[in-house]
Amino acid sequence: MASRPTSIRNLSWAVVGDDGARRHVYRRAVDLFLKDGRIEAITPAGARPAEANEPAIDGSGLLALPGLVNIHSHPTTEPGYRGVREDHGVPEQQMTGLIERLQAFRLPEAGRAAAAEMSYAEMLRAGTTTACDVTVPFAGWLDTMVKSGMRFYAAPTFASARWGMDAPQTVTWLWDEAGGFAAFERARRVMDEAEAHNSGRLHAMVFPNQVDTVKPDLFAAARRLADETGRVFSTHIGQSVVEVREMIRRHNLTPIQWAAEQGLMKPGTVLAHCILLDDHPQIRWHTAKDLDLIAGSGAAVAHCPQPFARYGLAMDHVGRYRAKGVTVGLGTDCAPHNLVEEMRLAIVAGRLMSEDIASLDTGGAFEAATLGGARALGRDDIGILAPGARADIVLVDLAHPLMQPVRDPLRSFVFHAADRAVQTVLVGGEVVLQDGEPLTLDSAAAAERLAEAQAKMLRDTPGLDYAGRTAEQIAPLALPVR
Numbered sequence: 001m002a003s004r005p006t007s008i009r010n011l012s013w014a015v016v017g018d019d020g021a022r023r024h025v026y027r028r029a030v031d032l033f034l035k036d037g038r039i040e041a042i043t044p045a046g047a048r049p050a051e052a053n054e055p056a057i058d059g060s061g062l063l064a065l066p067g068l069v070n071i072h073s074h075p076t077t078e079p080g081y082r083g084v085r086e087d088h089g090v091p092e093q094q095m096t097g098l099i100e101r102l103q104a105f106r107l108p109e110a111g112r113a114a115a116a117e118m119s120y121a122e123m124l125r126a127g128t129t130t131a132c133d134v135t136v137p138f139a140g141w142l143d144t145m146v147k148s149g150m151r152f153y154a155a156p157t158f159a160s161a162r163w164g165m166d167a168p169q170t171v172t173w174l175w176d177e178a179g180g181f182a183a184f185e186r187a188r189r190v191m192d193e194a195e196a197h198n199s200g201r202l203h204a205m206v207f208p209n210q211v212d213t214v215k216p217d218l219f220a221a222a223r224r225l226a227d228e229t230g231r232v233f234s235t236h237i238g239q240s241v242v243e244v245r246e247m248i249r250r251h252n253l254t255p256i257q258w259a260a261e262q263g264l265m266k267p268g269t270v271l272a273h274c275i276l277l278d279d280h281p282q283i284r285w286h287t288a289k290d291l292d293l294i295a296g297s298g299a300a301v302a303h304c305p306q307p308f309a310r311y312g313l314a315m316d317h318v319g320r321y322r323a324k325g326v327t328v329g330l331g332t333d334c335a336p337h338n339l340v341e342e343m344r345l346a347i348v349a350g351r352l353m354s355e356d357i358a359s360l361d362t363g364g365a366f367e368a369a370t371l372g373g374a375r376a377l378g379r380d381d382i383g384i385l386a387p388g389a390r391a392d393i394v395l396v397d398l399a400h401p402l403m404q405p406v407r408d409p410l411r412s413f414v415f416h417a418a419d420r421a422v423q424t425v426l427v428g429g430e431v432v433l434q435d436g437e438p439l440t441l442d443s444a445a446a447a448e449r450l451a452e453a454q455a456k457m458l459r460d461t462p463g464l465d466y467a468g469r470t471a472e473q474i475a476p477l478a479l480p481v482r
Helices: 098-104 109-125 141-148 177-196 216-229 241-251 255-261 290-297 305-309 318-323 339-354 362-376 409-421 443-464
Strands: 007-018 021-035 038-044 056-058 062-066 068-073 128-135 151-158 161-167 170-175 202-208 232-237 269-273 300-303 328-330 393-397 422-427 430-434
Touching: 021 062, 021 362, 062 409, 068 109, 068 269, 068 300, 068 328, 068 339, 068 362, 098 161, 098 443, 109 128, 109 141, 109 430, 109 443, 128 141, 128 202, 128 422, 141 151, 141 177, 141 202, 151 177, 170 241, 177 202, 177 216, 202 216, 216 232, 232 255, 241 255, 255 290, 290 318, 300 362, 305 339, 318 328, 318 339, 328 339, 328 362, 339 362, 339 409, 362 409, 393 409, 409 422
Parallel strands: 007 056, 007 062, 068 128, 128 151, 151 202, 202 232, 232 269, 269 300, 300 328
Antiparallel strands: 007 021, 021 038, 062 393, 161 170, 393 422, 422 430
């Protein structure tokens, strides 16, 4: 297969832009023509005669999709929690285990590059071509992004505080305002480095970490930086009952209302998670205006259903967000970094919460994973197959048993086959995944390094946990060992 094909011929199916409109439609029996990393033309199959020695991909029996856009993920840490976090929750904190995990389990830096390599490979296998990586920066982080061949928004985090615990029912905020501004300056340097990289595939996102761990003056500085540079601005908000109650205690305002009052929400803002609004069943605050504030501000929402569903929390009626005009994109947040599985869960959880099958359907979820993510990032050149768009293309094997019969290939892909049917991925017209495997990432070697790092993390747990517990006491194995 050509590493930089100029065409993909005889595609059986393709999901393409609708004659310049920002929406998807099916087309059958088409050719895609690529030039300078973009889509030059989409024509009926055979309409343009093949040139001699044309570097082409045979699209027979394949479905072409635009590359998926993951607008919120933590690839450099979350694989280290595999086997630890899936059943972990704290009843006194409405079952979220987030705060306890972060105080007790800390993946050493040596394992983070390995985690990133594994995660990026996983993303590619599931058809993601653009991702936002939210992390505390470390040596080699940007290099691993470039190595993958994907497009990335580097989001180096900073905060004025970190969470602590001294009992299951008690969360503390350990403040270090000077340290927060020092981390902000480091993040600024990393963002500049990403944008200066000659690959042209690295971008930057301004990311003060959580609405409850960042002081107003640091939030204001971050917002100014985003406005001055034109970068996307994001933060974690509305992700735990603990957070919402704390913000109400501090300000008598929900997190969304406080963010609106501070001028943080506007177009170019991505609200990460944003599940617990004032009228959510687990909050039921008296104001019932959070969703209107989001819609009126022009901010987008990064919906990551899987990590919350694990401990019994879901967005209350995702269709209501979309009906209000809120741009909803999808993210993976934690491992697995499989955006196809997030689409499926977003549909199912949306229907369960709303008791309405129309809350979200396959087309709507796919739109969120492509065009929704692109809009959230201020992009009109990704998330769509159309002339002039970036040649970020996913080729799906229609002969895979889980894609059969091929009545509606997108439904078969989202509900049945997922990453198992992804055959080839191109980014900017360059093949970066072939026969289901990334060409530049060694996830097997990375897995060995990550296993060593996880073992150290688990050994170190008693020295970090507020009660001196072992990893096995906090997160026991699924079955006893006899």
